[in-house]
Amino acid sequence: IGGGAVPGFGGGSGPGIGGGAVPGFGGGSGPGIGSGASPGFGGAPQGPPPSQIPAKPPKPQGSQGAVLLVEPITIRPCLFRFTYVWLTNGRSFWFYPIILGRRSVGGFYWDSSRRRWVYFALDTNHIDVVSCSF
Template identity: 40%
Template structure:
């Protein structure tokens, strides 16, 4: 009932939609002011300054690891495998799109979030673990 009342008076383009199968740059300015997700991102934008990356990422692009187990690939990256990458530089190769440097501040059962290096600055992002093809911590 709350959702129906909340969205009843909103225009279609103002509704905040989240698709867990996509990679999102969490740009608060692009979300409508009444979107609860915008408010959550605003609070989490730069949580406790100590979690921000200490510097730009390394200035090289690592080689993507090759699939090992007889050419098969897993459906999703395991939470336990990427957990040691918290608060370290990590290069992520998504299933779709180009790889990128990241600084992870959260690893959950199904997703990761942190800062992504994009055009010379760090941007907060979130990503579903199913969308990560491979990664490498540094």
């Protein structure tokens, strides 16, 4: 959906689903899907994510050839933890989730080119698998 300076479904250099100068759905400057500003709750980590990228976890049993959607409940244990996300389009990035919706997760992704955390929300339908630190 869209294009611009973000990777994902639309090209660019950060995680997301197209659009604008920040990841998400179409860019923007306020909180929510496609935003670049903190929503006023929770907060970004004070430092960068771990330098070691985790190995991509295997898909759950019985998922070979099938499309399995990541449910928000799968991400719940990762709230307020460094989480590595692999999207269905092959992109991957560090994420720090702080809020879950019915079909979305909000938090901060690590913009490695600017070396800072940027808030955005992501539709869980676009997440292939996650790995979070415990």
